[in-house]
Structures are given as C-alpha cells and as structure tokens.
Amino acid sequence: MSSPNPFVEVARQGRNEWWRYVAGVLIIVVCWTGGQLVIAAPLVLGESDPTRADLLLLALLLLSFAPAAVGVWLAVRFLHGRPFLSLITPYGRISWGRSAIGFAVWFAIAGGFGLIEALLHPSRYQPNPEPLSVLPFLLLATLLIPVQAGAEELVYRGYLLQGMGLLIRHPLPAAVLNGLLFALPHASNPEVSAGFVEVLLIYFLAGFFWALITLRSGTLELALGAHTANNLFTAVVANYTTTAIPTRSFFAITEMDATYQLVTLVVGMGLFYLLLARREPSQ
Numbered sequence: 001m002s003s004p005n006p007f008v009e010v011a012r013q014g015r016n017e018w019w020r021y022v023a024g025v026l027i028i029v030v031c032w033t034g035g036q037l038v039i040a041a042p043l044v045l046g047e048s049d050p051t052r053a054d055l056l057l058l059a060l061l062l063l064s065f066a067p068a069a070v071g072v073w074l075a076v077r078f079l080h081g082r083p084f085l086s087l088i089t090p091y092g093r094i095s096w097g098r099s100a101i102g103f104a105v106w107f108a109i110a111g112g113f114g115l116i117e118a119l120l121h122p123s124r125y126q127p128n129p130e131p132l133s134v135l136p137f138l139l140l141a142t143l144l145i146p147v148q149a150g151a152e153e154l155v156y157r158g159y160l161l162q163g164m165g166l167l168i169r170h171p172l173p174a175a176v177l178n179g180l181l182f183a184l185p186h187a188s189n190p191e192v193s194a195g196f197v198e199v200l201l202i203y204f205l206a207g208f209f210w211a212l213i214t215l216r217s218g219t220l221e222l223a224l225g226a227h228t229a230n231n232l233f234t235a236v237v238a239n240y241t242t243t244a245i246p247t248r249s250f251f252a253i254t255e256m257d258a259t260y261q262l263v264t265l266v267v268g269m270g271l272f273y274l275l276l277a278r279r280e281p282s283q
Contacts, residue, residue, distance in 0.1 A: 006218040008165030010090035014082030021163045024075030028068055028155060035067020055136055058247055062144035065151035072154045087158035089219040098217075102225025105275055106268075110233040113264040117257070118238075125238065126252045134236060137247045141235045149227040156182050156207060157214045157223050165215070175211040182207025189244040191256060198258035202265055206230070209269045213276075222276060 039060050073084050088094055118125040128134060161178050168174040183204035186192075192199045210223035231245065239249035240256050 005165060005171070005215055006090040007215060007220070008162055010086045011080075011082070011162040011166055013086065014076070014080035016080065016163075016166055020075075020079045024072075024079050024159065024163075027075045027079070028071035028159070031071030031074070032065075032068040035070070036064040039064045039067075054246070054248065055140060058137065058140055058245070059144060061245065062141075062148040065148040069147075069151040069154050072151075072159050075159065087154055087162065087220065088224070089221065091219070095219070095221050098219070098221040099225035099228075102222035102276065103229040104225075105229075105272055106226035107229035107233055109268040109271055110230060111237070113268060114233070114238050117260060117264075118251070121255075121257070124253055124255050124257075126254060128248065128250050128252065131250055134248050134250055137249070138236045141232055141247060145232045145235060146228050149231050150224060152182075153210070153220055153224050153227055157211050157220055161211050161214060171212060171215040175208050175215065178211035179204045179206075179208030182211075186244075190242045191240065191244065193242060194256035195258035198262050199256075202258070202262055205262075205265055205269065209272075213273065226272065 072087065076082060076084050076087060085092070085094070156178060160181060161174065164174045164177055168177070183200050186203040187196075187200055189199070189203075206227075210227060213226075214220050214223045234240075234243070234249075235245050235247045236249050238251040238253055239245070239247055240253045242256070
C-alpha cells in the first residue's frame with residue numbers, strides 16, 4: 001500500500017502481540033460454539049406447529065451467530081485494550097448511511113440477476129402459493145439477519161482482517177487470505193451439493209470482495225450493508241430448496257445453477273465496485 005490504511009492502523013492503538021490474536025481466536029471459537037449449544041437447546045423440546053417450528057429454527061439459527069460477536073468484543077476490549085467500534089470504523093462514529101447505500105446497491109444487483117435467471121429459466125422459480133405465510137419470516141429475517149451477517153463481518157472483516165493487515169501490508173494478499181478463511185467453514189453448507197468447487201469459490205470470492213472493499217473504503221460499513229442485503233434477499237425473496245438458511249420465501253428456487261451464480265457474482269462485484277468502492281480514497 002502506498003500509505004497506511006486507516007482501517008488497519010487503528011488496530012495499532014491496542015496491544016497486538018501475536019499470542020493475543022491466538023488467544024482472541026480461541027475466545028471467539030469458544031464463545032461461538034458454546035453459545036450455539038445453549039441457543040440450540042430449545043430445539044430439543046420441539047414445537048408441534050409447523051410454522052412456529054420453522055420460525056423457531058430460523059430464529060435460533062440466526063441468533064447462534066451472536067455469541068461470536070460477544071467473543072470478538074471480549075477479545076478486543078480485554079486482550080487488545082481498544083474500543084470495539086474500531087473494528088467497524090477508525091473515525092469514531094458509524095456512518096449508517098454508507099451501510100444503507102451498500103445494502104441498497106447489493107440488494108438491487110441481486111434482484112436484477114435473480115430476475116434475469118427467472119426469465120431465462122422460469123421453471124426454476126416457483127412462486128409461493130401462500131405469499132402471506134412469508135411475512136412472519138420477512139419480519140424475523142429483517143430483525144436477525146443483521147445480527148448473523150454483522151457477527152460474520154466482525155469476525156472475518158473486522159478482527160481477522162485487521163490482524164492480517166498488521167502483518168500483510170498490501171490489500172490484495174490480505175483479502176485473498178481473508179476470503180480463504182471465510183470459505184472454509186462454509187464447505188459443509190448444503191449448497192455445495194450443486195457443485196463443491198463452484199460453490200466454495202463463490203464463498204471465497206464473496207469474502208475476498210468484502211475484505212477488499214473494506215480495505216479500500218477504510219471502514220466495514222459497505223461490507224456490512226452488502227452482506228446483510230445478500231442474505232436477506234436469499235432468505236425472503238428467492239431462496240433455494242436446499243439451503244443453509246431455511247425460510248419461507250416468495251419464490252423457491254428448485255435448482256441452484258452454481259455456474260450462473262459464480263458468473264453473476266463476479267459481474268455484481270464489478271458493478272458494486274464501480275458504483276461505490278472506487279470512489280473511496282486509495283489506501
């Protein structure tokens with residue numbers, strides 16, 4: 001990088017010995033896995049009503065990411081001794097407007113490519129015969145997907161990316177490594193049945209791109225908005241019949257075309273960058 005990146009440099013405010021990051025990752029993993037076990041306990045009790053059972057499953061699935069954010073907070077505050085807000089922005093205040101723009105642009109891109117696929121392959125998109133049944137899922141997803149996406153961003157593009165940036169000065173290799181770390185835990189997602197290599201590459205590119213725009217813009221705000229939009233669109237507008245986020249959506253996609261998703265992701269990243277990220281100052 002030609003000049004210090006403000007998003008990485010803010011991490012230098014705290015204590016950054018290597019063992020602190022090792023301990024921080026362990027804290028995050030323990031909080032995440034332990035919290036998931038506690039949150040999953042209500043599923044053991046069961047729920048007789050199918051709709052309530054589906055809503056309960058979705059709520060618990062999304063809330064299971066919250067302990068990861070708690071782990072990040074514990075690591076940053078007590079191991080590194082710096083403000084939690086520094087994981088999102090070095091400027092002392094979050095620009096929710098920037099996150100909203102990132103959300104709107106990515107949601108529009110996802111909607112546009114979804115519409116194109118529906119026109120090209122109408123048999124893949126099955127409208128929900130009971131669209132009103134989607135509304136409770138829409139409300140729940142709107143409330144909790146920011147928790148799920150936000151927790152992932154705090155772990156990967158916040159804590160881990162800032163730690164990498166202290167060692168890797170150039171944004172490209174840091175973003176590549178971050179994308180790899182993001183893709184690996186998703187290797188067990190149900191979507192990989194559509195094509196293991198292609199789907200894993202999709203997760204890698206998503207993580208890589210969100211890391212790159214975070215370093216480019218100097219804040220986590222655009223990535224937070226884009227990641228939330230991506231997951232919310234999938235959850236309630238057009239979801240796959242086999243998916244890691246089971247919901248009732250307005251359209252059910254009966255077949256995942258991994259190649260189409262991969263190509264449109266690359267094009268969408270280019271559009272997003274041209275519309276938003278390239279306007280940010282180079283780091």
